[in-house]
Amino acid sequence: MSFLHISGPSAPAPMGQGRIGILLISLGTPDDTSFSGVRRYLSEFLSDQRVIEASPVVWQPILQGVVLTVRPRRSGAAYRRIWNTGRDESPLRTYTREQADGLAKQFADENVSVAWGMRYGSPSVATAVEELVTAGCDRILCMPLYPQYSATTTATANDQLFRFLMKLRRQPAIRTLPAFADHPVYIRALAETARQALSALSVPPQMIVTSFHGLPKDYVAKGDPYREDCMRTVIALRAAMGMTEADMPLTFQSRFGPAKWLEPYTAPFIAGLPAKGIRRIAVMMPGFMADCIETLDEIGNEVRAEFLTAGGEELSLIPCLNGSPEAIGLLEALARSELQGWIA
Ligand SMILES: C=CC1=C(C)c2cc3[nH]c(cc4nc(cc5[nH]c(cc1n2)c(C)c5CCC(=O)O)C(CCC(=O)O)=C4C)c(C)c3C=C
Ligand SMILES: [Fe+2]
Ligand SMILES: [Fe+2]
Numbered sequence: 001m002s003f004l005h006i007s008g009p010s011a012p013a014p015m016g017q018g019r020i021g022i023l024l025i026s027l028g029t030p031d032d033t034s035f036s037g038v039r040r041y042l043s044e045f046l047s048d049q050r051v052i053e054a055s056p057v058v059w060q061p062i063l064q065g066v067v068l069t070v071r072p073r074r075s076g077a078a079y080r081r082i083w084n085t086g087r088d089e090s091p092l093r094t095y096t097r098e099q100a101d102g103l104a105k106q107f108a109d110e111n112v113s114v115a116w117g118m119r120y121g122s123p124s125v126a127t128a129v130e131e132l133v134t135a136g137c138d139r140i141l142c143m144p145l146y147p148q149y150s151a152t153t154t155a156t157a158n159d160q161l162f163r164f165l166m167k168l169r170r171q172p173a174i175r176t177l178p179a180f181a182d183h184p185v186y187i188r189a190l191a192e193t194a195r196q197a198l199s200a201l202s203v204p205p206q207m208i209v210t211s212f213h214g215l216p217k218d219y220v221a222k223g224d225p226y227r228e229d230c231m232r233t234v235i236a237l238r239a240a241m242g243m244t245e246a247d248m249p250l251t252f253q254s255r256f257g258p259a260k261w262l263e264p265y266t267a268p269f270i271a272g273l274p275a276k277g278i279r280r281i282a283v284m285m286p287g288f289m290a291d292c293i294e295t296l297d298e299i300g301n302e303v304r305a306e307f308l309t310a311g312g313e314e315l316s317l318i319p320c321l322n323g324s325p326e327a328i329g330l331l332e333a334l335a336r337s338e339l340q341g342w343i344a
Helices: 035-046 056-082 091-106 125-134 151-165 184-199 217-221 226-241 266-271 293-309 325-338
Strands: 019-028 112-120 137-144 173-176 207-213 250-253 280-284 314-318
Touching: 019 035, 019 091, 019 125, 019 151, 035 056, 035 112, 056 293, 091 112, 091 325, 112 125, 112 151, 125 137, 125 151, 137 151, 137 325, 151 173, 184 226, 184 280, 184 314, 184 325, 207 226, 207 266, 217 226, 226 250, 250 266, 250 293, 266 280, 266 293, 280 293, 293 314
Parallel strands: 019 112, 019 137, 137 173, 207 250, 207 280, 280 314
Antiparallel strands: none
């Protein structure tokens, strides 16, 4: 095995005396909305065995022969509807960069560098770690941007970092941020974001539906704690906002494939509300640190259209934390807590 040599601007500092790196890892997104761009991204994403646990011998022919001949067209159209045309990139990339830039400002006067990478697509995790090591970082805090733990997100983000470290002769020391499903600063940030969005509405909604990304039930049965983490978030959020289960139900969106996923499914749940007299709702997606195709298109376009067709009058999207001061404050609080002993 040959080892990658990364040299800093000057001679490397003795271990423990260099800079501290903070590495934000987000899910990833296509570079463009073309069939081939979306296909490349989906191929990398859906070939991850943390995401699709079926044997590659069975799954790869289905993925390459069926899924990737059909899905990129449909997903490409969805990405085009939400694309950040100003920067020619997906919103997830824009907001992840804003979060990294905002966090870097909070640490500007300290011996800390911040970099960001995508688990799938670009900029890659490898590029981001190289950036930190080149800046002289010998200790790195890895922050997967997922409030609720899942092997399909948190674990695979960490895997990607360690996969890169396998190539280094001189590895930095690593800490990884645990999930923060009911961390008080996270819950406060969500509640504040919701209050701001609701105060801009002329008529308050009758219900705030929370929608988390789904997960196959099978993964949860095998020990993925994701569902419990989602429940911890919603229970804490209801308490913070003085709401009940009836005012703020928990649902799961973004089902993929024929297997059973966590229920209740967001789309039929919301489409069933007008028949119960609930015609004005807000939807909040606390599991997403940034708005993306799942929040802006699946909920903001597809689910909204179904709700209106079913007799709904108004569906308001509560924005994700994105690059807000609440998001930056949260990331800083989480980072400072994990960096204890590394920084004063
Ligand atoms: C088996 C498939 C999938 C699992 C398991 C899964 C888990 C999972 N995903 C997120 C967060 C995001 N997913 C996003 C997009 C997305 N997710 C899947 C499939 C699975 N996700 C697909 C095929 C896609 C691509 C979009 C599409 O073609 O419909 C995104 C948004 C990316 C973007 O560019 O905007 C996020 C964020 C979580 C939190 C999670 C586990 C709980
Ligand atoms: Fe997903
Ligand atoms: Fe989706």
